[in-house]
Amino acid sequence: MKKIIAAINMTLNGNCDHNAGIPDEEIHYHYADLLNTAEVILYGRITYQLMQFWQSLLKNPSGEKSMDDFALAIDKIQKIVFSNTLKETGWDSAKLSTKPLEEIILELKKQSGKDIFVGSRSLIIQLIKLNLIDELQLCIHPVIAESGLQLFENLNIKTDLKLIKTKVFKNGAIILYYKPTVESITID
Template sequence: MRKIKAQLFISLDGVVEAPDQWHFPYFNDEMGAAVDATLGQADTLLLGRRTYDSFAGAWPGREAAGGEDAPFAKVLGDARKIVVSNRRLDFTWRNSEQADGGPAEAAAALRAEPDTGAPVWISGSVSVVRHLLAAGLLDELNLLVHPIAVRKGMRLFEEADASVPLELLSCETFRTGVLNLFYAPAAGPGAGTYEDAKTHLPQH
């Protein structure tokens, strides 16, 4: 069974929209290595339509231009790209295909494939990440938390009745102050009250 993992750039106040407007001042060699260790090793990408359109509008041209980001662009081009959309899509970027069904159906089908040794990666595609978290189909969530409060734009976790408990797997702090956090789904924390908590307060 294949695992499905997601990587998102996110601000301190939870904004994931338009990272191109606030992310690049924090991109250093550590961030480059973090992205290369995930998307740079991917053989399969699961993407929402908006993220796919953004990628397809930029990366093929960068690969063709042969600049310093051309090798990374080639990795993305060579990867199988599965796109979730409610409408029928036409593709010009190689190795692209449309998912059958919505995010949950696409993820379930991918998880059922033989393990290739590499996970399926989601980049951006917030609606897809939300669906898979809610359905219990996301194996790992990599958040690159930037030390900036953007204060406008879509946030990863929208208001809802159900909580999303997560387990921290690892944490790394970059020189820029970015936190590289890896989470996995977790069981709920259980019941707790202030009466329980105050037993852990210092006793003076």
Template sequence: MGKLTLTTFVTLDGVMQAPGGPEEDSAGGFRYGGWLTPFHDEGVGAFTTELFDRAGAFLLGRRTYEIFADYWPKRTDPTDPIASRLNGLPKYVASTTLRNPSWPGTTVIDGEQLQSEIVRIKDGLEEHRELQVHGSGQLAQWLLVRDLVDELNLEVYPVFLGAGRRLFPTGGLPTAYELVASRTTPNGAVILTYRPTGRATFATFG
């Protein structure tokens, strides 16, 4: 059985919206798209390669899927560690509106079936393989609220924005995590891997 992992780029103030470019996602009047790019370095690249090496399948929200589907099928180098996995492995899209996806290997999952399908997909993966979620803000929040994330990779970049969609939803269940891995990249990104340990607990010093 595999596990579901969520990998997300966030700013110091927790913003995850439009890391890759100004036109990626301007919802809500967001004007700071592309905030990650100046900090991308070989350390981030090395982690990304390791991450995709563990992939067994992908689960994406509709918006992220459409961004990926517009870019990655055009990358056909079989030695590319990202393109080869995204193009060759099964892709599942959580959507009630997507019809007839053109990217080979894509299955659309309606929201009502999503939780049971996640269990089925994980059961079908080899041990140590991952059902990977990348970005996909609304889907990520849906998964976190329902305790469906087995492992969380936070790539924290040294920039503060003060606006934008944040990762952790208001009203989510208070959850404690254990840190299982960490690294710092040359340009100051911190990559943290956490696993949930159960409900958060509260106490007073002394």
């Protein structure tokens, strides 16, 4: 059965601001490799629109191999976008979801194939509440951001996690790989 893997970048103080991290060649290669091992990635509208930046590198490569390779990987992977406002995706490999998140996840998990990645803060929060994440990959950048959305903001649920491995990058970023150990408990 496929795994649901939530993968996201964040600052040391928990902000999910795409401008606050330190993406370098090593991190671009890591995420390009990660995308090449997955079947589909799920995005909310805001993150999806941020990721559309990579389409410009398909038409006009940057000349930086790691960025251009990531652009190819993000273009190739199937994307499902959850939005109430978008009418079209503008990307051949992306489609708008016509079903609720939980229903899509349960359908995808039953199929054979590669894993399912979730790359949006809002979807990660929803899936934690639904107890549907099999692995959480937190890439923590050595930055303290003054503002931004907190990854686990307003999450009134306790989820115990087991650290299963780590990966350290030369720039000081670290990925913590966690697996939920028990069912989540709602906290009043």
